[in-house]
Amino acid sequence: MSRADATKARILQAATDEFAKYGIAGARVDRIAKTAAANKNLIYVYFCSKDQLFEAVLDAHVTHGLNSVPFTPDDLPEYAGRLFDYCRENPEVIRLATWHRLERGDRDPAVAAPARDAKLDALAATQKKDGIGSEFSPTTLLTLVLSMALAWNPSNITSLPASSSEAESADDRRRAIVEAVRRLL
Template sequence: MGKADVTKERILAAALAEFSAYGVAGARVDRIARTAGCNKNLIYVYFESKETLFTTVLDKHLSRVYSDLTLTPDDLPAYAARVFDFALEHRDLLRLIAWSNLEEQAAEPAERARVHGSKVTELAEAQAAGELNPVLPPDFLLTAVMTLATAWSAANPFGPSLDPEATKNSTELRHHLTEAVRLLTKPA
């Protein structure tokens, strides 16, 4: 890895921390540069704008999510448990996603919509095959499962703020989550 690549990786790491804490509007390029140990202008040379840097950071980490969290329509409770564990482990990424949703001026990586669409298709196929309850539309089902799985992360305004003690027993939470998803999706 060349010096430029190393510098870009330091910038991306610093940007993840900055954007997770402050969002696009509140983030400061000078703080990112200082944390990354580089010149502020170098960030603009590599990434053009603060918004492009945000999208680059989001895309990089969402790509990791897509590869680490493969949908298993035949076992949605286990998938929800993996998403739950990932969300608790990667709080900074969940805050980044929350900021992305709040700040509509930030562009969404194109891959995010493509991956979402393929998951909806997989769920529809599982419903058609009788593996999942077909009462809920597959796009609604995916949103419901993801919402349940991330309810105790920074991406959800209700879980951690209303019950800050809940994540101290993540095993019990995971059990309740998988049971809820099982009940939601079991074939009729």
């Protein structure tokens, strides 16, 4: 790895931590540069602006990360379980996606649309072929599956902490998600 690539990687990691903690508006380029042990000007050389740096972070962690979870339209319950696992292991993904929704409203990350459209097309084909979840449109079905898979993420205010009498493990929650999606279909 060249020095430039190493510096760029340090900047992306520092920016990931900064944006996950403070959001787009609260993130500071000075802190990112200091954490990355990089000259602040290099951030602008590599990424042009704080906004484009956020897009690079979002693409690297949210879009590519979530796309690394294999989408299986013929086995949506297990897909939901794998998505739950991925987000549990990578909490910054949910935080970054949440900041994007909070600060950018309904604007879809441009890089997310092709992957989402491919999932919807694959789901529509599976519904047509097997009748799985055919009571719902592909968009509604995918939204419901994603909502269930991400129900226990830390930024979900409707996610209740387990009381002392019902201490659920991550495995218990995963099983519940998989079963809920199975029943949905």
